[in-house]
């Protein structure tokens with residue numbers, strides 16, 4: 647299939663492009679590079695030894711999107727493009743609502759106009775809110791605590807309504823848990839700007855000596871060791887989940903959790919990182935972070951049952967591959 651991958655130069659998008667190319671699909675990337683680099687497109691081609699068509703466009707721009715659909719016979723869209731920093735979304739809600747929602751509507755409209763019937767959307771476990779664990783796809787969604795999370799819940803509703811009104815338009819809503827890790831080559835991975843907000847990139851930067859020590863946000867949660875528990879998933883497993891979701895997409899709206907079903911605490915992750923890489927990660931316990939939930943992980947059984955997909959890589963592989971990318975990554979000053 648010819649797949650339009652929006653946000654394909656980004657962290658999850660780039661790994662998914664590699665997986666799509668390796669599965670024999672053709673890839674057209676549309677990315678405005680607001681949180682990524684053009685070189686990543688070259689690296690995707692280097693890793694796979696395959697060609698990729700790249701457009702530097704903003705997918706909220708309906709005229710630019712129309713050109714893509716006119717120039718290519720597109721069989722499906724995977725829509726990764728979006729802004730994702732939770733804290734920034736509280737400060738700049740309009741940017742988040744505009745970018746994430748308008749892009750989804752512009753792309754869905756182009757799909758209807760050009761009879762493109764397969765649409766895969768990057769959603770997030772954040773749409774469950776503070777629900778009981780494990781999170782199951784059939785749960786009633788609770789409000790999220792920030793505009794970023796709301797954009798994901800709203801896009802899910804918009805796409806669901808469009809699919810109901812247009813039965814041939816098939817939608818897969820993929821709710822990611824906590825993506826970490828990097829391609830085994832160490833050539834692509836997550837390279838956040840500034841001080842990372844998320845745990846794994848913070849840990850790798852401490853290991854590299856860029857940051858002094860990890861601050862563990864709270865050890866008084868009702869979890870086994872008191873620190874927050876999450877369902878970390880290797881980005882390559884996530885990427886493979888997209889390929890299967892697209893290939894097996896049938897009419898209607900399908901919601902899947904993409905997680906491992908395993909919870910790992912902050913201290914367990916630190917220990918796994920030290921064991922995988924033989925590097926000590928100094929840390930201190932500090933106060934809880936506002937808005938954090940004690941514990942969440944997926945019920946990952948639906949994706950296994952319906953798509954035959956489950957995550958294969960364990961927490962040690964996630965820590966090893968995250969570190970390999972960080973240690974290869976020549977960011978300024980290092």
Ligand code: NAD
Nearest residue numbers: 653656657658677678679680681682704705727728768770
């Ligand atoms: P990322 O920032 O690395 O990738 C997003 C890409 O989209 C970037 O390359 C950026 O330049 C591009 N982009 C943003 N707005 C655009 C626009 N209007 N037009 C064209 N390109 C645009 O983020 P990621 O971690 O790869 O996340 C991909 C998607 O998955 C996002 O929608 C994100 O919300 C969602 N998601 C991510 C996580 C996570 O932890 N990384 C978890 C759940 C959901």
Ligand code: UD1
Nearest residue numbers: 732770772824843844845848861862863874875912937938
């Ligand atoms: C964050 C986002 C969420 C997003 C998810 C995956 C917030 C409030 N939520 O959630 O919307 O879907 O990432 O991208 O930002 N931790 C530390 N020290 C750190 C960083 C994190 O102790 O420096 C702890 C956190 O308290 C948490 C765990 O590590 O218990 C994971 O944190 P993080 O990687 O930020 O992910 P989420 O909290 O799940």
